[in-house]
Amino acid sequence: MTRGTVRAFVVGTMMVGTLLAETHKEFRYNVGARAGISVNNTYGSISVKPSSGNVVIVNAVLHSNDVEVDGTQNGNRVNIESHLHPGATAESGRVDYELLVPADASVMLHSSTGPLRAEKLHGDVTLEGSNASVDVRDISDAHVHVKTLNGPVTLSNVRDGHVEVDSLSGDVTLNGVTGQFVQVMSTSGKINYIGDFGNSGEYRLTSHSGDIEAIIPETTSADVSARSVRGQVQDEVPLQPKSHDWFYLKQGSAFAGTVGKAASSVVLRTFSGKIHLKKRQNKDKTK
Amino acid sequence: MNCVELQQSLAENEGANNWEQQAHLRSCPACAALVKELSVIIAAAPRLLEDEEPSPRVWNSIEATLRAEGLIRPQRIHRPLIPSFSERWGMARWLVPAAATLLVLVGVFVNQRSLPTKVSELREPVSVASTIPTGLNDNDLLQEIANQSPELRQQYEENLRHVNEYIEDALRNVQANPGDEEARRSLDEAFQEKAMLFDLAMDRSLQ
Numbered sequence: 471m472t473r474g475t476v477r478a479f480v481v482g483t484m485m486v487g488t489l490l491a492e493t494h495k496e497f498r499y500n501v502g503a504r505a506g507i508s509v510n511n512t513y514g515s516i517s518v519k520p521s522s523g524n525v526v527i528v529n530a531v532l533h534s535n536d537v538e539v540d541g542t543q544n545g546n547r548v549n550i551e552s553h554l555h556p557g558a559t560a561e562s563g564r565v566d567y568e569l570l571v572p573a574d575a576s577v578m579l580h581s582s583t584g585p586l587r588a589e590k591l592h593g594d595v596t597l598e599g600s601n602a603s604v605d606v607r608d609i610s611d612a613h614v615h616v617k618t619l620n621g622p623v624t625l626s627n628v629r630d631g632h633v634e635v636d637s638l639s640g641d642v643t644l645n646g647v648t649g650q651f652v653q654v655m656s657t658s659g660k661i662n663y664i665g666d667f668g669n670s671g672e673y674r675l676t677s678h679s680g681d682i683e684a685i686i687p688e689t690t691s692a693d694v695s696a697r698s699v700r701g702q703v704q705d706e707v708p709l710q711p712k713s714h715d716w717f718y719l720k721q722g723s724a725f726a727g728t729v730g731k732a733a734s735s736v737v738l739r740t741f742s743g744k745i746h747l748k749k750r751q752n753k754d755k756t757k
Numbered sequence: 758m759n760c761v762e763l764q765q766s767l768a769e770n771e772g773a774n775n776w777e778q779q780a781h782l783r784s785c786p787a788c789a790a791l792v793k794e795l796s797v798i799i800a801a802a803p804r805l806l807e808d809e810e811p812s813p814r815v816w817n818s819i820e821a822t823l824r825a826e827g828l829i830r831p832q833r834i835h836r837p838l839i840p841s842f843s844e845r846w847g848m849a850r851w852l853v854p855a856a857a858t859l860l861v862l863v864g865v866f867v868n869q870r871s872l873p874t875k876v877s878e879l880r881e882p883v884s885v886a887s888t889i890p891t892g893l894n895d896n897d898l899l900q901e902i903a904n905q906s907p908e909l910r911q912q913y914e915e916n917l918r919h920v921n922e923y924i925e926d927a928l929r930n931v932q933a934n935p936g937d938e939e940a941r942r943s944l945d946e947a948f949q950e951k952a953m954l955f956d957l958a959m960d961r962s963l964q
Contacts, residue, residue, distance in 0.1 A: 639919060
């Protein structure tokens with residue numbers, strides 16, 4: 471037997487061992503309208519998509535016997551939880567979930583490592599994870615709450631939402647996100663907003679040391695106020711000056727004004743980051 | 758769950774993390790604001806302990822009396838997030854319902870606009886740099902992380918450093934502009950960031 475054959479045999483054995491250690495589990499629950507779905511996963515991904523009908527289908531891939539999955543239903547509420555056994559590590563305790571839920575369900579997802587993903591829902595969505603990357607897309611008429619420490623957050627095509635994103639050091643990107651209340655808070659992460667700030671609502675993007683960039687189309691209708699305590703601001707959009715600004719507009723560190731009919735209120739704040747308001751070019755068009 | 762039930766659940770449990778509480782908080786700005794205030798108090802509570810921590814005997818006696826009176830029940834069984842951390846913060850958690858009651862009674866919550874100013878007035882004579890970074894028992898958190906998940910320690914140190922700088926900057930801003938509502942809001946947000954850091958550290962990262 472050649473050395474290459476031995477190596478292939480060893481690698482093959484390890485792969486088979488890994489596959490054998492993986493366990494697939496499926497749970498199904500019948501629920502009513504506006505069900506509540508909660509998934510608490512210490513390590514691993516959670517992905518949620520809409521199902522057809524009032525059924526919740528949970529597919530879980532357990533990476534070892536160091537972890538088990540419990541599912542319970544109480545009325546219209548479904549709870550899925552990963553339980554680690556003593557000695558479980560981030561790898562052996564990993565469970566990857568894929569859920570299909572009714573589109574009107576409210577979803578709460580927790581995972582330290584993530585990634586977390588939710589799409590095409592119109593119930594409330596709450597995602598939380600220390601290092602988890604978060605991807606939320608195609609959500610409408612819903613509350614979207616996201617909390618991460620380091621994980622990057624991307625929200626795309628979230629319409630008429632009540633959006634609250636808090637990421638300590640992860641970068642946050644909002645692409646086509648509108649609603650009556652859109653708030654992003656960060657300590658050191660960058661914040662990127664691409665879109666038109668809707669036709670009403672309050673938008674507040676704040677970071678301590680992260681840069682804030684907003685790229686808006688010509689059709690935007692917003693009342694914009696931007697200030698960086700120690701950083702620089704740059705405005706490439708011709709804003710109409712307001713008759714009265716309630717804070718002193720120090721040249722280079724603050725600007726304010728309106729664009730269009732000023733339908734939405736936009737507040738951009740940072741202490742030491744830069745603020746950049748840009749007009750969207752054709753190549754930037756995302757919607 | 759209505760507002761009264763939520764406040765009862767806050768007093769009986771240790772936070773607003775269950776499904777019903779979260780659902781109510783999403784629909785009730787008043788309760789959401791209350792919980793936000795409580796988060797700040799929770800974050801500041803360890804400092805109170807450091808300053809004037811009564812003897813453990815006092816707390817034990819209060820707890821025993823409350824149990825005997827049937828005013829509190831044993832905690833429901835749940836997975837300990839960070840056992841030793843929870844023990845260390847146990848006293849601080851007692852302050853939460855008490856602080857909530859006080860807040861409601863004295864109307865601080867209703868007049869919260871004036872609260873940050875008062876906070877800044879109280880803190881003016883104290884060195885921000887010496888108070889804030891150590892005020893929330895950062896070292897305890899880092900020690901627990903080092904014990905439970907040493908690979909995360911550097912990451913948390915970095916995050917703590919950033920958020921402490923945020924709080925210091927925000928405090929300086931409030932002190933420099935005591936009438937500036939925006940400055941007070943920034944301070945509130947900075948504390949929220951730190952509360953979130955501790956919250957996520959305790960709830961998720963170190964399991």
